[in-house]
Amino acid sequence: MNQPHERMTITDIKLLRLRVIEELGDIEPAWDLGGRMNFQIGGGAVVEIHTSAGITGIGPAVDPQFLPRLKELLIGQDPF
Numbered sequence: 001m002n003q004p005h006e007r008m009t010i011t012d013i014k015l016l017r018l019r020v021i022e023e024l025g026d027i028e029p030a031w032d033l034g035g036r037m038n039f040q041i042g043g044g045a046v047v048e049i050h051t052s053a054g055i056t057g058i059g060p061a062v063d064p065q066f067l068p069r070l071k072e073l074l075i076g077q078d079p080f
Helices: 064-074
Strands: 010-017 021-028 037-043 047-053 057-061
Touching: 010 064
Parallel strands: none
Antiparallel strands: 010 047, 021 037, 047 057
16 A cells, blocks of 8 residues: 655755865966966765755755855755
8 A cells, every 4th residue: 555755845054065185286287377276186065965864965066155045945855
């Protein structure tokens, strides 16, 4: 006998910062002579979206200042 399914919803959104493994320092990019760019291995961030079904999605990071508003807009919504 089929049971009605509960609607899956977003329950939480987290920003996970990735650690920097190595600082490579500044270089002069070929496209910007005289300019400087800092490079490192690692770093950055990803977003985790958690659901009521226990499924977690992972996506590109957002600016941390937008996270509270994203939570306000998306928690309780269908992830699809």
